[in-house]
Amino acid sequence: MPVSSRQLNPLNYYRLPWNMADNAITWLEPTTKCNMSCEGCYRENDPQGDRPLEDVIRELEQIKKIRRTGGISIAGGEPLIYPHIVELVRYVAAQGWKPIIISNGMCLTPELVRALRKAGLVAFTVHVDSHQQRPEWAGKNETELNELRLHLAKIIHDAGKGRISCGFNATIYPDTLKDIPMLTRWCQEHMDLVHTMVYILFRQARVEPQFDYFVDGRPMDPAEAAHLRYLPENPAAHRDIMSQEVVDLIREVAPQYEPCAFLNSNQDPMAVKWLLGVRAGGPDEILGYMDGRFVEMVQMLHHLIFGTYMAYSRPGLTKITQALFPLALINKGMFNVLRNWLKRPSRWLKRVHMQSMMIIQPPDILKDGRQAMCDGCPDSMYYGGRMIWKCRLDEIQKFGDFIQCFPKGEAMKSTGSKES
DSSP states (O other): OOGGGSOOOGGGSEEOOOOSSEEEEEEEOSBOOOSOEETTOOSOOOTTOBOOHHHHHHHHHHHHHHOEEEEEEEOSSOGGGSTTHHHHHHHHHHTTOEEEEEEOSTTOOHHHHHHHHHHTOOEEEEEOOTTEEOTTOTTOOTTTTHHHHHHHHHHHHHHTTTOSEEEEEEEEOTTTGGGHHHHHHHHHHTTTTOOEEEEEEOOOOOOOTTEEEEETTEEEOGGGGGGOTTSOSOGGGOOOOOHHHHHHHHHHHOTTOOOOEEEOBSSOTTOOSEEEEEEEEETTEEEEEOOHHHHHHHHHHHHHHHSSOOSOOOHHHHTOGGGGGGGGGTOHHHHHHHHHHHTOGGGTTSOOEEEEEEEEOOOEEOTTSOEEOBTTOTTEEEETTEEEEGGGHHHHHHHSSOEEEEETTHHHHHHHHHHO
């Protein structure tokens, strides 16, 4: 069967129950200051962007009032250069939330990891890709950057005493799409150190001549948007990458790969905006993939016991797959893993790991102008008294609200018909 013939079908996956009011994680930016410039970044680098810790804590208190959340993704900017990062992690942990740091890893040191572990850090997600302006790694391709990824993963594992989850983000561009099979294989080779791999599909907004643009009902000159971070310099050369393309490439090295859960868009229940796959095995062999029912059990049990949905876990939980084998009695995904494990006596004394792979397909502009955003986005942040998509904060800061687009003349016709 050709790899490309297996089309994504969300009806076969578990729709993650995350929503704006009750979510696995919530985004927090204590700083917009950064020590690097990345092509795919949507946040302006402000050298004076460090916020007082008291202001950040007040924001967390507001989040607590309007959103049940399991963890706080501490990002930026670069959070490891935030002067109060250890105190912030300690505060987040004291509230019963899981502190998660989203970092470029440039300032990652054993000493800092040890301090963060003692403060209660649960997870690191380190963003590494070849479109970053990373000192000493300029011009390196994705394969060459695996040396850096492994170095950072070892620091997190060793200094964290194996108690801090390690994940990697990579923004995928048209020229690095071909590297998906290599990255997928590399993650498997290091399942003992790397617990999550996230492929973020590059997106840039485009000012299209067939649309009229509005902000809060006010007509807007498209030229006003020229300074948004996510407008391309050369729109003709830009191409949106879709989740199906990434899945097809993953299957080149993992033919049995099958997603198990997803988030749809707010415009299309069948769209796959966050697409999750979970595999079990070891560096030498994958024994199988978890199915939607497995993820559903995990989410429901976690919410029943802890009151929140689950997105990150301590590494110890990903290393006890054998302890979950009794679930094979009621779960097909685990049954397949157990069956393959029993067929291979050479693996009986080896640890079976679980590893997550996530594909994130950011906002899409539909032909009729609707903006397909992630529905129930876990990367929502608190701003101006409400929860917003953090990837579009730039619009609110510059224009007071999100930009909307409509086919030429349609919005005026609608307004005119209502007035008449």
